[in-house]
Amino acid sequence: MSTRTQPIERILFALAGTMTLLSVILVATVSNWFLVLTGFVGLNQWLFVAVGNCPASLVLRRLGFADAASCSRG
Numbered sequence: 001m002s003t004r005t006q007p008i009e010r011i012l013f014a015l016a017g018t019m020t021l022l023s024v025i026l027v028a029t030v031s032n033w034f035l036v037l038t039g040f041v042g043l044n045q046w047l048f049v050a051v052g053n054c055p056a057s058l059v060l061r062r063l064g065f066a067d068a069a070s071c072s073r074g
Contacts, residue, residue: 007068008060012048015056016041 019041026034048054 006065008057008065009068011060011065012045012054012056016045 020038023034023037023041026037044054044056048057
């Protein structure tokens with residue numbers, strides 16, 4: 001299986017930032033209940049830090065993305 005050039009950590013950081021900004025916009029325009037989305041994003045970030053996996057990282061690995069250590073080795 002070939003790996004893609006972007007490491008999972010970088011993609012997860014971009015995904016978390018995008019979802020957080022989206023939730024802020026939705027809270028401001030739709031409902032305060034979208035703060036739950038922000039909490040879910042934060043929970044998944046802590047899950048990745050503590051365990052090394054989160055739902056998004058599992059999906060990205062299946063799609064062929066590698067960890068930063070794997071990308072730096074070439």
